[in-house]
C-alpha cells in the first residue's frame with residue numbers, strides 16, 4: 001500500500017483527469033460514495049447526523065456523502081461552512097446535484113452550532129482536506145473546537161480537518177476523529193507521532209485513482225503488510241543444513257550489561273540463524289554460555305569491564321551485529337572503525353555502537369558491504385546532530401537524507417518503524433504495540449534482523465520482514481496472554497515460534 005504526500009495526491013489527481021480521462025466530478029462521486037458506504041458500518045439506522053462541509057473539495061466529498069446517506073434513508077443535516085460563491089468546480093457541481101435532488105443545505109452564518117450538535121449522534125467532518133495551509137482561520141478554528149467538545153461520534157473525511165497530509169508542520173488545532181475514511185492512499189501524517197492519534201481508526205477507500213504516477217516517482221513510501229511477509233519470507237528447503245541459514249556474529253556486551261547480547265543472540269537463533277558466535281568480554285562468557293547454549297564464544301580483550309579491542313577476531317561471517325550492551329567508552333569509536341573496515345559483508349550497528357559510529361562516520365563511505373543502522377529516535381537525533389522533537393517533526397526526510405548521504409539502510413524505530421534504503425525508498429511497519437516500549441526489545445529486534453539478513457531475500461525484504469515479525473509477535477502476545485504492562489523483551493523471543501507457525505500456515 002502506497003503512502004503519499006499532498007503533492008503526490010494532487011499529481012495523481014491531475015494525471016487521472018488529464019491523461020487517463022477520469023473527470024474530477026467522477027472521482028469525487030467515487031470518493032463520496034465509497035466513503036459513505038464505509039461510514040455506514042459505524043452508523044445506526046436511526047442516527048441523527050450532522051455533516052459539516054468546507055469550501056474545498058473535501059467539502060465536495062461531503063456533498064456526495066450527504067446525498068448518498070440521505071438516499072439510503074439516514075437523517076442528515078448539511079451545514080455548509082463557506083460562502084456559496086467560494087464553492088467552485090467539482091464541489092459546486094455536487095452541491096447543485098444535492099439541491100436538484102430536493103435536499104436542503106443550511107449555511108453557517110454564525111448560528112449556535114453547539115446547540116445544533118446537541119441532538120446529533122454523529123458528526124461528519126468534511127471541512128478541510130489535503131489543501132490546508134497555515135494556521136486554521138475562522139470559522140474553521142471555532143468549528144473544530146466545537147467538534148472536539150462534542151460528545152458523540154466524529155467521522156472525518158480523508159483527514160481530520162486541521163491535520164496536514166505531510167510531515168514538518170506543527171499542528172495547533174485539528175479534529176480528534178473517532179474514525180477517518182482516507183481517500184485511496186494513506187497520507188504521511190497518519191504515521192507521525194504527533195498527528196497519528198487525530199485520525200482515530202482509519203481505513204482507505206478505493207476511488208479508482210491510478211498508482212502509476214506514484215510508482216514512477218523518484219522515491220516511494222509503502223506500508224509493509226502481512227501479504228508482503230507471506231510473499232517474500234523464504235521457506236526452508238528440506239535439503240538445507242545449518243550453514244545454509246547463515247553464520248552470524250554478535251559483538252558487544254560489557255560486565256555491567258550481559259543481558260543485551262544474550263537477547264540479541266537468542267533472538268537471532270530463534271529467528272532462524274544457522275550458527276551464531278558471540279564475541280564479548282571474558283568476564284561474561286560463563287554466564288552467557290549458560291543462557292545461550294546454542295552459541296559459540298569468542299573472548300575479547302577487556303579493560304574496566306568493557307571491550308578494549310577486537311583483538312584477533314575473525315570477520316568472515318555472513319552477518320555481523322555490533323553495539324548491543326557495549327557501553328560508551330573511549331575505545332568504542334576505534335572498535336567501531338575496525339569493525340567497519342574489516343567486515344566485508346553485512347554489518348548491523350545498534351545501540352551504543354551508534355554512539356561510537358557518530359565519531360567515525362566518514363568510515364561508512366569506505367565500506368563495500370551492506371550497512372544497517374537501527375537507531376531509536378534518540379540515537380538517530382544524535383547521529384544527525386539535531387534534537388528528538390526536530391527529528392519527530394520530519395522522520396521521513398531525516399531518515400532519507402541520512403540513508404542516501406551515507407549509503408546505509410536505516411531502521412528508525414518507533415510506533416511506526418520506518419525502513420529506508422540507500423536510494424531513499426521507504427517502508428512503514430504497521431505492527432507492534434506499547435508493550436514494546438521496554439528495555440531489551442531493541443536488542444531482540446537486532447537479533448531478528450541479523451538472522452533475516454542472512455536468509456535468501458533482499459536487504460529491504462529482510463529488514464521489513466524482521467521488523468514486521470518483531471511487532472506482530474508482540475501483538476499476538478498482547479492479544480493472547482500478556483498486556484502492554486507486563487510484556488518483556490524475552491517474551492518476544494519466546495513468541496517467535498507462534499509467529500512463524502502463523503505465517504507459514
Ligand SMILES: NC(=O)C1=CN([C@@H]2O[C@H](COP(=O)(O)OP(=O)(O)OC[C@H]3O[C@@H](n4cnc5c(N)ncnc54)[C@H](O)[C@@H]3O)[C@@H](O)[C@H]2O)[C@@H](O)CC1
Nearest residue numbers: 013028056057058128129130131132133134135136137158
Ligand atoms: N485525487 C484527489 O486529490 C481527490 C481529492 N478529493 C478530496 O479533495 C480534498 C482536497 O481538496 P482541496 O484541494 O480543495 O483542499 P481542501 O478541501 O482541503 O480545501 C482547501 C481550501 O480550504 C481553505 N483553507 C486552506 N487552509 C486553510 C486554513 N488554514 N484555514 C482555513 N481555510 C483554509 C482554502 O481556501 C482552500 O481553498 C481531499 O482531501 C479529498 O477529500 C476527492 O474529492 C477526490 C479526489
Ligand SMILES: [K+]
Nearest residue numbers: 128157159161
Ligand atoms: K476532513
